[in-house]
Amino acid sequence: MENKAKVYFVKLNELEKIRSVLPQFEGKLGLKCHFGEEGNDAFVSADLIKQIASMVNYPPMLETTVLYRGSRSNASSHNEVARKHGFDFADIDIFDGEEGDNSLEIEMSRENKNGEAKTYFLGKNLENYDSLLVISHFKGHIAAGFGGAIKNLSMGLAARRGKLDMHAGVKHQVTENECTICGTCIKNCPV
Ligand code: SF4
Numbered sequence: 001m002e003n004k005a006k007v008y009f010v011k012l013n014e015l016e017k018i019r020s021v022l023p024q025f026e027g028k029l030g031l032k033c034h035f036g037e038e039g040n041d042a043f044v045s046a047d048l049i050k051q052i053a054s055m056v057n058y059p060p061m062l063e064t065t066v067l068y069r070g071s072r073s074n075a076s077s078h079n080e081v082a083r084k085h086g087f088d089f090a091d092i093d094i095f096d097g098e099e100g101d102n103s104l105e106i107e108m109s110r111e112n113k114n115g116e117a118k119t120y121f122l123g124k125n126l127e128n129y130d131s132l133l134v135i136s137h138f139k140g141h142i143a144a145g146f147g148g149a150i151k152n153l154s155m156g157l158a159a160r161r162g163k164l165d166m167h168a169g170v171k172h173q174v175t176e177n178e179c180t181i182c183g184t185c186i187k188n189c190p191v
Contacts, residue, residue, distance in 0.1 A: 009149070012044065012135065019055050027130025029059040030093065032156060034137065035082035038071045044137050046086030052135065058090040059133065064123045064156060065100035067163045074098055096123030100160035121162035143170055 008021045031053055036043035053059065061082070065073055072078040075094035082092055096102050102124040111117050134152055141147040155163060172185070 012048070015051065018052055022056050022133070025056070025131040025133065028128065029056060029131045029133060030062045030095075030126075030129040031056075031059045031090070031133045031135065032062045032152065033087075033135040034152065034156070035061075035063060035072070035078070035087050036085050038081050038084075042137070042139065043085075044135050046089075049087070049135055050089045052133070053090055056133065060091040060093045061087060062093050062095050062123075062126075062129070062132075064096045064158060064163075065094060065160065067100075067160065067167065074100070093125055094123075095125035095128075096159035100163075103159040103161055121159045121165065122157050123159050126157060 006024070008024070010017045010021060031049070033049055034043050049061075053061070063072075063078065063082070065075060065078060067073070071081050075098045078094050079092050103121040104124045104127055106120045106122060108118040108120065134149065136149040136152040138146065138148045141151070144151070155166060158166065172189075174185075
């Protein structure tokens with residue numbers, strides 16, 4: 001039997017519309033958002049998210065750890081960044097664990113175009129929630145062109161193993177006769 005989620009898409013500046021759909025959310029609600037990279041202000045402000053959270057009694061705010069090295073690559077420092085950016089009005093659940101390796105395995109019901117059945121690795125604590133209120137911002141993205149609501153749900157809900165899977169097709173390549181040995185790639189590569 002197909003078990004499709006009901007999805008509402010509302011623009012972030014339509015606060016009354018957001019308020020009107022919230023009663024449709026069933027069971028335990030989590031608020032998936034993005035706390036912003038340290039030193040960066042390109043994310044939905046804590047003030048606006050607080051305004052929306054207040055409409056549903058401040059549910060836990062959900063996020064996962066990131067793959068690259070930095071202040072959001074483990075749960076405790078990710079929490080600190082969130083608090084510093086003003087996300088101090090509700091509990092925070094970094095739901096793939098301290099190191100991002102706490103996974104919930106989901107078998108895909110259909111095969112992909114290569115005829116393979118796929119397993120997705122999402123953050124384990126996601127199983128504690130029945131509905132998600134997802135607040136996404138838009139960004140330019142080096143691999144996809146754009147990142148927004150879908151990225152916030154796919155990469156944003158994945159545990160470390162799931163994120164590694166999604167990045168597995170991306171490999172750097174050097175055209176040796178064009179390399180000037182400037183060292184820029186070495187300085188910028190996190191691994
Ligand atoms: S960034 Fe510089 S060192 Fe790295 S591959 Fe390109 S030209 Fe070569």
